[in-house]
Amino acid sequence: MRKAKFGKCLEEGLELFRNDTIRGLWKSSRLIVWPDLYRMVSFDPKDRANALELVARVRPVDHYVSIICDQHEVAVILPDAIWNDKNTSVNCLDSHGPLACLTFDVPLDIEVAGYLQPAVNCLADAGISIVPQCALIYDHVLINEKDRDAAIFALTELRQKALSDETYPN
Incomplete structure (x- = not known):
């Protein structure tokens, strides 16, 4: 620590x-400290469907999830376990984690x-x-x-x- x-x-x-x-x-x-670890993943806007498919795997209330779409990227924050357990190869621009999530x-x-x-x-x-x-x-x-x-x-x-x-x- x-x-x-x-x-x-x-x-x-x-x-x-x-x-x-x-x-x-x-x-x-x-302060709420979410128990899981998270990953921030960036997708090309044309690959938005891949991002949405991953977001759909997240159980609401049990986990934090966020998605932001703009002209440069589709950025998703999702549980690290979901990113690591994806069954297919997903094209992404970049990813960063593990992250901790704190909610005020x-x-x-x-x-x-x-x-x-x-x-x-x-x-x-x-x-x-x-x-x-x-x-x-x-x-x-x-x-x-x-x-x-x-x-x-x-x-x-x-x-x-x-x-x-x-x-x-x-």
């Missing part, structure tokens, strides 16, 4: 939360600005690279498996700062 080294974010007590609304969201936020279990209104910023800053200060994934209501981050424990520690400490009696300007 890699121990997180915290920079300015948690050690120097700099302003972590943009305002009391963001701090309140962090107070009520719960607090419903966010689309108008909220700045909720993820404290997490991004603290994880960056700890030297942890992230792949943020924002859905309509919940936010997630994917991190290298080797950084999972350090990320959990950093995010737990961040929430503890939100729960503390420190006040933040509006």
Whole structure:
């Protein structure tokens, strides 16, 4: 396990939360650590059917899955086991994993600005690279498996700062 080294974010007590609304969201936020490992796979847009077939194998609720389609690629995040157990050779542009998936279990209104910023800053200060994934209501981050424990520690400490009696300007 890699121990997180915290920079300015948690050690120097700099302003972590943009305002009391963001701090309140962090107070009520719960971190979900998905039990499986994940893989991010990039497909050429013309191979979208292959990506969708893999996504269809993922059991909803039991596993995290994400798909993003744009003009450059079809990017899929799916359980590593599904990628490793595919029965056929699938053409992909690139893949990366294993990754750990963390979900911030607090419903966010689309108008909220700045909720993820404290997490991004603290994880960056700890030297942890992230792949943020924002859905309509919940936010997630994917991190290298080797950084999972350090990320959990950093995010737990961040929430503890939100729960503390420190006040933040509006």
